[in-house]
Amino acid sequence: MSSAEDIISRLGKIPVGFATVLKTFFKKPVTLQYPEQRKPFSARFRGRHHLKRYDDGLEKCIGCALCAAACPADAIYVEASENTDARRFSPGERYAKTYEINMLRCIFCGYCEDACPTNAIVLEPIEFPTGYTREGMIYAKDKLLEAPPAGANGTPQVTPAGRFNRAILPFPPIDASV
Amino acid sequence: MAPILEFTLKSVALILIALTGFAYTTLLERKFIGRLQARIGPNRAGPQGLLQPVADGLKLIVKESITPAQADKLIYFLAPALAVIPALIVFAVIPFGKGSWLSLAGDINIGVLYVLAVLSVGVYGSVLAGWSSNNKYASLGGLRASAQMISYELAMGLSIVAVVLMASNASLNGIVEYQQPGNILGWLIFRQPVAAAIFAITALAELARAPFDLVEAEQELTAGFITEYGGMKFALFYMSEYVKMIAMSALFATFFLGGWSGPGVNEPGALGVILSVLYFAVKVFVCLLCIVWVRATLPRFRYDKLMSFGWKALLPIALANVMVTALLIVSGVPGYK
Numbered sequence: 001m002s003s004a005e006d007i008i009s010r011l012g013k014i015p016v017g018f019a020t021v022l023k024t025f026f027k028k029p030v031t032l033q034y035p036e037q038r039k040p041f042s043a044r045f046r047g048r049h050h051l052k053r054y055d056d057g058l059e060k061c062i063g064c065a066l067c068a069a070a071c072p073a074d075a076i077y078v079e080a081s082e083n084t085d086a087r088r089f090s091p092g093e094r095y096a097k098t099y100e101i102n103m104l105r106c107i108f109c110g111y112c113e114d115a116c117p118t119n120a121i122v123l124e125p126i127e128f129p130t131g132y133t134r135e136g137m138i139y140a141k142d143k144l145l146e147a148p149p150a151g152a153n154g155t156p157q158v159t160p161a162g163r164f165n166r167a168i169l170p171f172p173p174i175d176a177s178v
Numbered sequence: 179m180a181p182i183l184e185f186t187l188k189s190v191a192l193i194l195i196a197l198t199g200f201a202y203t204t205l206l207e208r209k210f211i212g213r214l215q216a217r218i219g220p221n222r223a224g225p226q227g228l229l230q231p232v233a234d235g236l237k238l239i240v241k242e243s244i245t246p247a248q249a250d251k252l253i254y255f256l257a258p259a260l261a262v263i264p265a266l267i268v269f270a271v272i273p274f275g276k277g278s279w280l281s282l283a284g285d286i287n288i289g290v291l292y293v294l295a296v297l298s299v300g301v302y303g304s305v306l307a308g309w310s311s312n313n314k315y316a317s318l319g320g321l322r323a324s325a326q327m328i329s330y331e332l333a334m335g336l337s338i339v340a341v342v343l344m345a346s347n348a349s350l351n352g353i354v355e356y357q358q359p360g361n362i363l364g365w366l367i368f369r370q371p372v373a374a375a376i377f378a379i380t381a382l383a384e385l386a387r388a389p390f391d392l393v394e395a396e397q398e399l400t401a402g403f404i405t406e407y408g409g410m411k412f413a414l415f416y417m418s419e420y421v422k423m424i425a426m427s428a429l430f431a432t433f434f435l436g437g438w439s440g441p442g443v444n445e446p447g448a449l450g451v452i453l454s455v456l457y458f459a460v461k462v463f464v465c466l467l468c469i470v471w472v473r474a475t476l477p478r479f480r481y482d483k484l485m486s487f488g489w490k491a492l493l494p495i496a497l498a499n500v501m502v503t504a505l506l507i508v509s510g511v512p513g514y515k
Contacts, residue, residue: 014476017475018471021475022214024213024216025213027216028216029217030217031216031217033218
């Protein structure tokens, strides 16, 4: 059994607790109204993947599948196909005909970003992928590929012969005489 | 014929008010406890979350009703009703305002006894629910409910005895009228602070609300006696808890906060009546807020501490309070007669 002073000192602490709780009532709630309000991500946050384009609208991805090889979760599937000057998707010989990332398998480690020789795949600080079905969580090119820059055409493009022989920068300047 | 019609109409009105009150007390609690925890609380269903109780009710109504295979079916179905009915009929004697027509049963002279009797019956809902579910957590919850409520009922009864001694009247309206003359200092909370404190504590224990919510202590007993209940059967237990919360607040307001009394209630005609109902509603509202405030502040008691607190602290103090009150009244101390 506790002593009388002990009991009294403990009882004296009860009003302190009540006051603390009541003080909180007058504070601003810390709740974030999620879908409308969002916390800003850091600029280097590894969010979901985007496939980038060059300024002229060509896709950076050359379908080399190094990202798929680097992926520890085996979440990436790439199927390459041949570029022609009449029907060009990306610089160089090949482009990614199929590019799929299973967002349910992805662990957002960013190794695909490191492996990419053309900086085509970038994990950007935007919202995480969400979906109602497993199929819907497999993101194909229609979701991954960013829109062409303003003023540029999308792919495929008709390109001058010989200009995009290399898969990476620098590309030869545009020959005005052609 | 006419009295039956009047009682029927008043009963229907009272039940509707109690059930609406129950729905919005849940919202009040969730909103207020949210703010006390630096959260917002429900604000999606309807403007400012005002339709949240409707959404909750709809959800519970359309839920599948499951009965455990090993349950005692009849008692399992009966228990929720046994919990709700006492909670609702407590309101019969509470004077909601000036004039005896503002309480359902009128001004009956054994109102206090009726209240104590009906509140005691309420425990059967919890006990039978716990037993009939045939689940170990539910049984433990039911056992705790019975032990806790029996222990705290004694102290509660004694705290009310002090009030009845003061008012020398066992009708709730008589107790209110005893507190009404003069000013706010006529309230019994100032002349019977010990009884008020004991009533407040035991009321929380009777309600099985924090910090005395051992009956449904989530961390120990899953959900206690309501573990096996779902859908509307669960909602009935929920309803009984919140309706009892309103009833206990109303009783506290009646016994210690002057009930419907307040400045201007002696005005003749409708004004006095409206003011009296308003004062009573405000007092009940404040008591409800305090119950939520207590829940947000205090952690749950340990079960053995709960029992020893009830028997070794509250009961002796309540007895001593009755004795001191009686002595004060007999010796004619000013303010006590």
